[in-house]
Amino acid sequence: MCRDDYKQILLPNQMAPDGSFPHELARTKPYCYSIFNLEAMTALCQLLSVTEDNLFEYKTSEGLSLRSGIEFIYPYLLDKNTWPYDKDIVHWECWPSKQPCLLFCGLAYNENKYLDLWHDMPLLPRDFEDVRNTPVKNPELWLNINSKI
Numbered sequence: 001m002c003r004d005d006y007k008q009i010l011l012p013n014q015m016a017p018d019g020s021f022p023h024e025l026a027r028t029k030p031y032c033y034s035i036f037n038l039e040a041m042t043a044l045c046q047l048l049s050v051t052e053d054n055l056f057e058y059k060t061s062e063g064l065s066l067r068s069g070i071e072f073i074y075p076y077l078l079d080k081n082t083w084p085y086d087k088d089i090v091h092w093e094c095w096p097s098k099q100p101c102l103l104f105c106g107l108a109y110n111e112n113k114y115l116d117l118w119h120d121m122p123l124l125p126r127d128f129e130d131v132r133n134t135p136v137k138n139p140e141l142w143l144n145i146n147s148k149i
Contacts (some may be wrong), residue, residue, distance in 0.1 A: 002050050007058055015064045019072030029088035031080065032095055036135065038069045042101040042138050045108070056108035068147065070105040070114065077102065078117055091129040097122055100139035107143070 006046040014037065016022050024033035045055035045066055059065040076083045077096045088095070106114030136142065 001057060002044070003053055006041070006044050006048065006055060007060070010044070011058075011064050011066075011149050012060050012062070015043075015069060016063060017063065019064075019068030019070075021069075023138065025085050029090070030085045031076070031083055031088050032091065032129075034073060035077070035096060035101075038073055039135050041066060041069060041101065042104045043142075046104045046142055050098075054108075056105070066105070067109065070101060070109075073101070074117070077121075091127065094127045094129055097134065098140075099134070100136040103139050104142075 014021050014023065021034050021037045024030055024037050027033050045058075049055045056066055059067075059112060077099060098118060100118075102114040102118035102121075105111065106118060
């Protein structure tokens with residue numbers, strides 16, 4: 001049921017064709033909320049994927065996918081100064097931090113640029129807002145025992 005909800009409700013109702021989350025971009029903290037939404041979707045894919053239904057590889061008939069989401073946000077995690085949307089009204093300076101979506105997607109897609117950025121990001125959150133808006137704590141504990149960091 002949860003895998004079906006992700007495929008039929010969450011992904012198609014929240015993501016735009018470019019991998020962004022339009023509802024989040026319209027909010028007062030578009031950067032933070034865009035990262036948070038991708039983190040939540042990535043966590044769902046990490047928890048719910050099974051061999052016969054890998055949500056990291058799922059793509060809607062319109063082409064929406066988690067891969068589109070990580071490809072959208074990656075350049076802005078790499079350099080938030082390139083963010084073309086409004087800056088968050090508060091706590092702009094605390095983002096990004098060690099975002100688990102980079103670890104999970106880096107491993108799922110065998111993409112070193114995501115893993116390299118994850119390794120390079122600050123280990124500890126910069127402030128409470130960062131902690132509050134990072135839904136996955138200790139992502140290494142969420143990994144399959146056979147995964148390599």
